[in-house]
Amino acid sequence: MPENLTRRQFIKALGLTGAGVTLASAAPALAAVSGDTRPGDVPYRYWWVKNVDQPTTEIDWAQMKRYSEWRTTRGSLKEYRGAEKDASYLNLQKENLLKFETEQRPGYTTKDFALKEAVGSGRPPFLFMGPQTASTPEERGVPRYEGSPEENARIVRVALRHMGAGTVGFVHLEPETTRKLVYDQEPSPGKKSNVFENIDIGYEDDQKRVIPEKAKYAIVFSVQMSQETMRYGPTQLGSLTTTLTYTRMWLILTQLHEFLRSMGYQSFGTSAVNGLGIYPAFAVLAGLGEMSRLNRVITPEYGPNARFTVLLTDLPLAPTKPIDFGVMRFCRDCKTCAEFCPSGALSMDRDPSWEVKGPWNNPGHKAYFEDSVKCRNYWNTCGTNCGICFAVCPYAANDEASLHNIVKGTIATTPLLNSLLVSADRQAFPATMGEPMKDPESWWRNENLAECGIDSRAGGRNI
Amino acid sequence: MLWLLVGIIIGGGAIWLIAKTRIVWYQYVLGILGVALLLFTLQNYLGFLAEMEGHAAGFSLLIMGLPGLVLALLAVVLPRLLNQRKSNNAD
Ligand code: SF4
Ligand code: SF4
Numbered sequence: 001m002p003e004n005l006t007r008r009q010f011i012k013a014l015g016l017t018g019a020g021v022t023l024a025s026a027a028p029a030l031a032a033v034s035g036d037t038r039p040g041d042v043p044y045r046y047w048w049v050k051n052v053d054q055p056t057t058e059i060d061w062a063q064m065k066r067y068s069e070w071r072t073t074r075g076s077l078k079e080y081r082g083a084e085k086d087a088s089y090l091n092l093q094k095e096n097l098l099k100f101e102t103e104q105r106p107g108y109t110t111k112d113f114a115l116k117e118a119v120g121s122g123r124p125p126f127l128f129m130g131p132q133t134a135s136t137p138e139e140r141g142v143p144r145y146e147g148s149p150e151e152n153a154r155i156v157r158v159a160l161r162h163m164g165a166g167t168v169g170f171v172h173l174e175p176e177t178t179r180k181l182v183y184d185q186e187p188s189p190g191k192k193s194n195v196f197e198n199i200d201i202g203y204e205d206d207q208k209r210v211i212p213e214k215a216k217y218a219i220v221f222s223v224q225m226s227q228e229t230m231r232y233g234p235t236q237l238g239s240l241t242t243t244l245t246y247t248r249m250w251l252i253l254t255q256l257h258e259f260l261r262s263m264g265y266q267s268f269g270t271s272a273v274n275g276l277g278i279y280p281a282f283a284v285l286a287g288l289g290e291m292s293r294l295n296r297v298i299t300p301e302y303g304p305n306a307r308f309t310v311l312l313t314d315l316p317l318a319p320t321k322p323i324d325f326g327v328m329r330f331c332r333d334c335k336t337c338a339e340f341c342p343s344g345a346l347s348m349d350r351d352p353s354w355e356v357k358g359p360w361n362n363p364g365h366k367a368y369f370e371d372s373v374k375c376r377n378y379w380n381t382c383g384t385n386c387g388i389c390f391a392v393c394p395y396a397a398n399d400e401a402s403l404h405n406i407v408k409g410t411i412a413t414t415p416l417l418n419s420l421l422v423s424a425d426r427q428a429f430p431a432t433m434g435e436p437m438k439d440p441e442s443w444w445r446n447e448n449l450a451e452c453g454i455d456s457r458a459g460g461r462n463i
Numbered sequence: 464m465l466w467l468l469v470g471i472i473i474g475g476g477a478i479w480l481i482a483k484t485r486i487v488w489y490q491y492v493l494g495i496l497g498v499a500l501l502l503f504t505l506q507n508y509l510g511f512l513a514e515m516e517g518h519a520a521g522f523s524l525l526i527m528g529l530p531g532l533v534l535a536l537l538a539v540v541l542p543r544l545l546n547q548r549k550s551n552n553a554d
Contacts, residue, residue, distance in 0.1 A: 403507045
């Protein structure tokens with residue numbers, strides 16, 4: 001039964017049962033009806049999302065060390081596969097992209113290339129402390145904004161939502177635990193150190209980026225990706241799903257920097273793609289989702305189709321709790337992503353493990369670790385990032401059809417029907433190994449597309 | 464609007480049936496189950512189409528619409544079949 005159920009969620013739950021068939025009754029939820037958002041809630045959630053004290057991913061904080069971003073395959077792929085192999089894969093990618101565009105292969109036609117190029121343009125530069133162009137309260141001659149941590153959390157959520165973010169949660173940085181999720185060193189080529197010091201104002205020099213200890217509030221937010229275009233991967237059309245999301249995310253991140261500055265507070269963010277910290281871990285601790293066999297986060301609202309980022313600030317913010325909606329239990333029985341992964345990169349083990357697959361994984365948590373090098377090799381082969389595993393995941397669905405919500409509610413309530421639900425999903429959303437789930441040319445014929453390919457009402461919101 | 468129209472049609476149909484015909488208890492059970500399943504199918508069918516998932520929409524017609532239709536049809540034809548059998552036995 002949900003621990004914290006808001007009135008809105010309860011009404012939604014009733015609406016669901018009113019639709020006729022639900023395997024997980026909302027009746028017991030009656031006792032849990034509360035007022036609006038409680039501390040610890042990420043608001044506007046379906047009734048089957050349960051707040052928990054510990055995340056569904058086991059973490060051994062004593063074993064966990066701070067990790068350097070450049071050690072991921074984004075920064076050290078050449079080292080992991082060897083210089084010669086690396087050069088030959090990069091060459092293969094170049095040749096294939098030329099071949100596919102020359103052939104005008106669906107999903108790799110000139111219009112697909114052009115759209116990907118276009119949606120990747122116009123990104124603001126990454127700046128550790130943001131552009132710092134917005135006026136501060138001091139400059140305007142007024143005191144800085146002051147509020148309780150709960151009020152501040154609400155205001156940041158509202159602002160972020162208006163900027164285009166999906167869900168928003170908060171984590172407090174503690175030196176022995178959560179602060180270890182901030183990267184020791186930033187991505188290549190800069191590899192600057194992220195350092196915490198007991199100072200008043202943060203700064204950056206040639207060697208390091210210094211974050212004041214008091215900036216211990218992490219704002220974690222998701223940006224929704226298009227469920228639709230993701231279904232066309234592995235192609236340029238499929239891959240522009242993430243390209244567009246990153247463009248939107250960086251714009252939101254920049255605006256958030258300026259919002260906090262204009263309220264009178266400091267903020268510290270990434271200085272490169274995926275920098276600052278381990279976003280999936282922050283997202284799990286903030287209650288935005290659960291880890292999965294993808295070794296990525298699955299959210300209740302957008303399934304795996306979300307990107308995350310983090311900004312640190314000295315504006316006090318009430319933390320949100322991790323959640324459990326059955327994903328880690330479901331992945332034990334599902335394996336759809338791993339079976340359809342063309343490179344065999346994803347774990348086929350029934351249970352998650354403490355054993356990492358390579359130096360691109362950070363030890364200290366129990367996960368379905370992936371062979372990231374195999375995945376990257378496949379990306380070079382198909383010329384672009386692949387995304388098949390995201391597309392085939394049963395959670396990768398919009399929720400217009402009420403069946404999705406019933407299925408997710410059932411998974412969150414009992415693991416007994418997991419295998420049956422996996423089979424039904426594969427029948428309803430068939431996939432072919434190594435192929436896009438849908439014909440990319442059909443997407444270009446549809447002129448009735450959602451803005452940015454996303455549904456801003458996803459996850460049970462009514463706007 | 465669609466659901467208002469569907470409600471009016473189902474409500475009107477139900478009133479007419481109850482007023483004009485003699486309904487046996489199991490017809491109520493089969494009829495209500497069948498109509499509920501058909502409504503559920505309609506919502507999901509339209510939902511999947513809105514999600515641009517044509518295959519899933521067709522699949523929902525098969526796995527939910529078909530049983531709903533069978534139940535609703537049984538509600539109509541079962542009394543006739545039973546009557547027919549009764550009169551055959553009487554012969
Ligand atoms: S992106 Fe493609 S190759 Fe990589 S893990 Fe997913 S399915 Fe496998
Ligand atoms: S496809 Fe299945 S196993 Fe893979 S992440 Fe999604 S739910 Fe888990």
